[in-house]
Amino acid sequence: MKRFKDLRIWFGAVLTVLSFTQMVHSDQIPSAEHSKVEASPLEVATFAGGCFWCMEEAFDELEGVISTTSGYTGGHLKNPTYKEVSAGGTGHAEVVQVRYDPKIMSYERLLENFWRNIDPTTPDRQFCDVGTQYRPAIFYHNQEQKNLAEESKENLKKTSPFKDPIFTEIVPVSEFYPAEEYHQNFYQKNPLRYKFYKHTCGRKQRLKELWE
Numbered sequence: 001m002k003r004f005k006d007l008r009i010w011f012g013a014v015l016t017v018l019s020f021t022q023m024v025h026s027d028q029i030p031s032a033e034h035s036k037v038e039a040s041p042l043e044v045a046t047f048a049g050g051c052f053w054c055m056e057e058a059f060d061e062l063e064g065v066i067s068t069t070s071g072y073t074g075g076h077l078k079n080p081t082y083k084e085v086s087a088g089g090t091g092h093a094e095v096v097q098v099r100y101d102p103k104i105m106s107y108e109r110l111l112e113n114f115w116r117n118i119d120p121t122t123p124d125r126q127f128c129d130v131g132t133q134y135r136p137a138i139f140y141h142n143q144e145q146k147n148l149a150e151e152s153k154e155n156l157k158k159t160s161p162f163k164d165p166i167f168t169e170i171v172p173v174s175e176f177y178p179a180e181e182y183h184q185n186f187y188q189k190n191p192l193r194y195k196f197y198k199h200t201c202g203r204k205q206r207l208k209e210l211w212e
Helices: 001-024 031-040 052-060 082-087 107-116 144-158 191-198 203-211
Strands: 043-048 065-073 093-100 137-140 169-172
Touching: 031 052, 043 052, 043 107, 052 065, 052 093, 052 107, 052 191, 107 137, 107 144, 137 144, 144 169
Parallel strands: 137 169
Antiparallel strands: 043 093, 043 137, 065 093
């Protein structure tokens, strides 16, 4: 009986090996290389446009944007808190980091959306928020993003509906620190408070004045 049991185990193992071999040769199991080809890698863009609550809303509505994360970059302090950044001494800017599918959403389109949702004429201020932590900026992740951002800025200088100079920075991204959890998706979690802030800050009114 024991011998018969051992034989079944051996025979089952042989069948498993043969089945796996057949699957590999019949392409039922994709190779690692094949999986890489099939994958659709996401890309990352980082923008500063004042209050990151508002910038999250501005990018979340775009098709092809997978996620937005409020956070801080461009400063010198490790692991800054909102209290430290908002005090203006860390060198960081409030930013939104955008993860997007380049097959659906281009970086050029993200840049267009960025300009339309900021006041590019103020160097260290956005609407009612004042200080270097609210400076408008494009934080590029690679040379291609830098080139496209600079080209976009030059085009805006030629075609902008306003006469004031453009102060928006184009600088390399530094270490990104996600903001505290209560800041993430704030406009969705606290809609009444968010709408009150956005209105009293004059963001919508100033954008209409600039772009319409």
